[in-house]
Amino acid sequence: MRPARARWSGSVGKHLVLILTSVLVAYPFYFMLNTSLKSFFEATTVPPTFFPTEGLRLDNYAEAWSKAPWPRYFANTLLVAGANTLGELVTAVLAAYAFARMQFRGKNVLFALFLATYMMPGEATLIPNFVMMSKAPPGTNPLFPIPRLNLYDTYWAQILPFLASAFSVFLLRQQFLAVPQELHDAARIDGAGHVRFLWSIVLPISVPALVTVAIISFYGSWNAFQWPLIVTSNPDIRPIQVGLNAFRAEAGSSYHLLMAAAAFCVAPIVLLYLVGQRYLVQGVARTGIRG
Amino acid sequence: MRKLSMLAVTALIFAACAGGAPATSQGPTSTEADIDITGPVSITLWHALTSDPQKGALEAAVKKFNDTNGKGITVTAVVQGNYTQLYQKTLGAIQAGALPELAHAYESFVADYTKADVVVDLDAYVNSKKNGLDKAQQDDIYKPYFDTNRFAQYGNKLLSFPFTKSLFVMYQNDDVLKQAGVSAPKSWADFEQAVMKTTVKDASGKTTRYGWAQPLDASNFNAWVLSMGGGLMAPDGKTVAWDGKEGLTTLQLMDRLWKGGYAYTPTGFDWQNDFANSKLAFTMGSTSSRPFIAAAAKTPFSWTIGAPPQTDPTKARTVMYGANVAIFKSTPQKQLASWLFVKWFSEKEQTADWATKSYYMTVRKSAADDSALKSYWSSKDPQGKQAFDVIASSIPEPNVRGQQEIRDVIFDMLQKVTTGKATPEQAIKDGGAKANQILKENQ
Numbered sequence: 001m002r003p004a005r006a007r008w009s010g011s012v013g014k015h016l017v018l019i020l021t022s023v024l025v026a027y028p029f030y031f032m033l034n035t036s037l038k039s040f041f042e043a044t045t046v047p048p049t050f051f052p053t054e055g056l057r058l059d060n061y062a063e064a065w066s067k068a069p070w071p072r073y074f075a076n077t078l079l080v081a082g083a084n085t086l087g088e089l090v091t092a093v094l095a096a097y098a099f100a101r102m103q104f105r106g107k108n109v110l111f112a113l114f115l116a117t118y119m120m121p122g123e124a125t126l127i128p129n130f131v132m133m134s135k136a137p138p139g140t141n142p143l144f145p146i147p148r149l150n151l152y153d154t155y156w157a158q159i160l161p162f163l164a165s166a167f168s169v170f171l172l173r174q175q176f177l178a179v180p181q182e183l184h185d186a187a188r189i190d191g192a193g194h195v196r197f198l199w200s201i202v203l204p205i206s207v208p209a210l211v212t213v214a215i216i217s218f219y220g221s222w223n224a225f226q227w228p229l230i231v232t233s234n235p236d237i238r239p240i241q242v243g244l245n246a247f248r249a250e251a252g253s254s255y256h257l258l259m260a261a262a263a264f265c266v267a268p269i270v271l272l273y274l275v276g277q278r279y280l281v282q283g284v285a286r287t288g289i290r291g
Numbered sequence: 292m293r294k295l296s297m298l299a300v301t302a303l304i305f306a307a308c309a310g311g312a313p314a315t316s317q318g319p320t321s322t323e324a325d326i327d328i329t330g331p332v333s334i335t336l337w338h339a340l341t342s343d344p345q346k347g348a349l350e351a352a353v354k355k356f357n358d359t360n361g362k363g364i365t366v367t368a369v370v371q372g373n374y375t376q377l378y379q380k381t382l383g384a385i386q387a388g389a390l391p392e393l394a395h396a397y398e399s400f401v402a403d404y405t406k407a408d409v410v411v412d413l414d415a416y417v418n419s420k421k422n423g424l425d426k427a428q429q430d431d432i433y434k435p436y437f438d439t440n441r442f443a444q445y446g447n448k449l450l451s452f453p454f455t456k457s458l459f460v461m462y463q464n465d466d467v468l469k470q471a472g473v474s475a476p477k478s479w480a481d482f483e484q485a486v487m488k489t490t491v492k493d494a495s496g497k498t499t500r501y502g503w504a505q506p507l508d509a510s511n512f513n514a515w516v517l518s519m520g521g522g523l524m525a526p527d528g529k530t531v532a533w534d535g536k537e538g539l540t541t542l543q544l545m546d547r548l549w550k551g552g553y554a555y556t557p558t559g560f561d562w563q564n565d566f567a568n569s570k571l572a573f574t575m576g577s578t579s580s581r582p583f584i585a586a587a588a589k590t591p592f593s594w595t596i597g598a599p600p601q602t603d604p605t606k607a608r609t610v611m612y613g614a615n616v617a618i619f620k621s622t623p624q625k626q627l628a629s630w631l632f633v634k635w636f637s638e639k640e641q642t643a644d645w646a647t648k649s650y651y652m653t654v655r656k657s658a659a660d661d662s663a664l665k666s667y668w669s670s671k672d673p674q675g676k677q678a679f680d681v682i683a684s685s686i687p688e689p690n691v692r693g694q695q696e697i698r699d700v701i702f703d704m705l706q707k708v709t710t711g712k713a714t715p716e717q718a719i720k721d722g723g724a725k726a727n728q729i730l731k732e733n734q
Binding site for chain 2: 040041044045046067069126127130131134135136137140152226229230233237242245246247248250252253254270
């Protein structure tokens with residue numbers, strides 16, 4: 001048994017590290033909220049003031065809200081992020097189960113190929129995906145060399161390319177591999193097939209991993225900017241991140257308004273994280289995934 | 292990460308240029324430019340004016356055109372992010388065959404788009420007897436604005452038209468100069484002395500006021516080289532000219548002032564606050580910063596803008612900033628409708644109104660006579676008039692293919708000198724060699 005003094009100093013050390021890490025994580029949020037309550041003058045002062053010294057400018061929030069059609073942007077983002085999350089969960093669960101529990105020829109090669117798509121930078125797929133979403137020009141083959149789906153400027157263009165994710169498949173496969181074989185054997189003796197085993201046994205004990213996938217997927221869709229900007233032109237179907245552009249110009253930025261808008265854009269994600277953080281931590285711990 | 296981004300953009304350019312959508316028409320003929328609009332025509336303009344007042348001003352102008360053109364032309368202006376995002380989207384749209392009729396673009400963008408043969412040559416439209424500009428109207432537009440939109444690599448064709456123009460100017464805090472007993476510098480030698488004299492350190496040695504703050508940017512470097520009497524590109528367009536004496540002198544000046552602690556490189560736009568609150572004597576950049584500087588001032592202060600210091604003040608030269616608009620090949624009706632909008636936007640009344648609402652420069656000399664603009668300058672924006680007076684000294688930057696990459700080379704060069712990672716001599720030598728290699732690959 002360690003002496004009390006050593007235990008105490010070990011505990012202090014751990015707490016110091018945790019406090020320091022918490023400060024590092026919380027600082028960007030503090031900076032955002034602090035700047036959102038300042039005047040333009042104070043928001044651009046270097047070094048920044050630790051608290052607003054000219055009174056709290058709560059009207060920054062009203063002004064930021066008036067600069068873009070935010071209710072529409074929020075509705076669009078909720079729709080797209082919700083559809084992406086749901087779709088990604090369905091495809092990832094099925095693919096992960098197949099890779100984890102089923103035996104078929106070429107499984108490892110196929111899984112390696114699957115993972116290879118995760119290594120590909122988004123910029124490399126930007127043009128092929130854009131071409132796929134657009135309409136074939138008159139007189140050209142709509143199926144060759146890239147199939148044309150004629151989905152430019154639609155919600156579908158923002159949803160379709162993200163309905164499958166190699167990372168989510170990998171994460172869930174790790175989780176499904178951890179399900180004891182004995183459970184599978186018992187289920188088979190009771191007459192359950194793969195679908196029944198997946199639905200009744202695997203999914204209920206994989207809730208943390210499923211919530212993790214859902215949060216990561218929703219978070220990615222919520223923060224999506226480049227792809228929605230590329231595949232849409234109609235402001236009525238664009239998401240919130242496009243709205244944040246309203247505060248940035250070529251020769252300067254309205255930082256106080258930008259931070260106010262960022263605060264109400266990030267609020268739902270923070271809320272989602274607070275609700276699901278227990279599952280997220282468990283999911284990451286059980287699947288052995290490290291950030 | 293930066294290398295990855297560059298690689299990705301290069302890949303986009305290659306993909307866009309390698310197999311663009313089939314052009315639906317060849318270069319415009321006088322017949323195409325001289326036709327009439329025969330029915331309702333809808334056209335789309337992609338632009339990079341993401342925020343007010345510029346975005347709102349453009350939307351108001353578009354509405355006015357739609358309401359008054361009398362030909363059934365309807366323009367829809369769509370924000371496509373900042374310039375980089377707009378450029379990437381346009382490259383993708385070339386490949387997908389989904390281009391709009393018009394797009395806001397820098398010269399280097401237009402050079403890349405033209406490689407895919409999707410840009411309309413505007414000469415026939417400008418010179419059309421029916422729909423063009425007569426000689427007096429053409430002469431009323433500043434010549435550098437035409438020059439910047441002519442592309443030597445493409446037969447000197449006019450491939451875009453001035454749209455959101457600004458200038459590289461020097462911002463001078465007159466209150467600081469008065470306090471330091473320094474007069475406004477005209478030459479670079481005067482400027483160096485003024486920067487040193489206006490820098491203030493406290494007893495602990497901490498700088499409380501800098502003489503100069505300078506965002507690092509290729510256009511800034513180009514402006515300094517021009518103001519020192521140098522050139523940017525060899526006459527044959529095959530090598531850069533900024534890697535000579537004037538480029539080296541520029542880097543040596545920066546090296547002295549940065550090493551001496553008289554100047555700093557801002558992060559973002561923090562220099563606007565420093566300048567507006569007399570913590571900074573000089574800075575240089577786009578005329579478009581005026582509204583942000585005015586907004587950043589806690590209390591009113593006295594400031595002036597003008598051309599940067601000159602080696603020969605009688606032949607002042609600076610860099611023309613700002614973007615243009617290109618028309619893409621579509622149908623004769625849509626191309627003409629696009630041109631009619633561009634022409635209307637450049638008219639005296641519109642360009643003067645645009646200047647009062649957007650802080651951009653007018654494209655016509657005659658706009659100086661516009662009573663509303665004069666009243667606006669005298670009551671709200673005296674620096675706008677000072678900027679207007681510099682337009683005639685502005686010179687376009689090179690618009691050759693590869694210029695976008697050369698800008699990155701210049702940025703790296705400036706960064707290495709100001710952070711002490713290379714001597715001015717090494718930096719200019721390496722930068723020039725890299726830029727010439729880029730030009731060689733793009734011939």
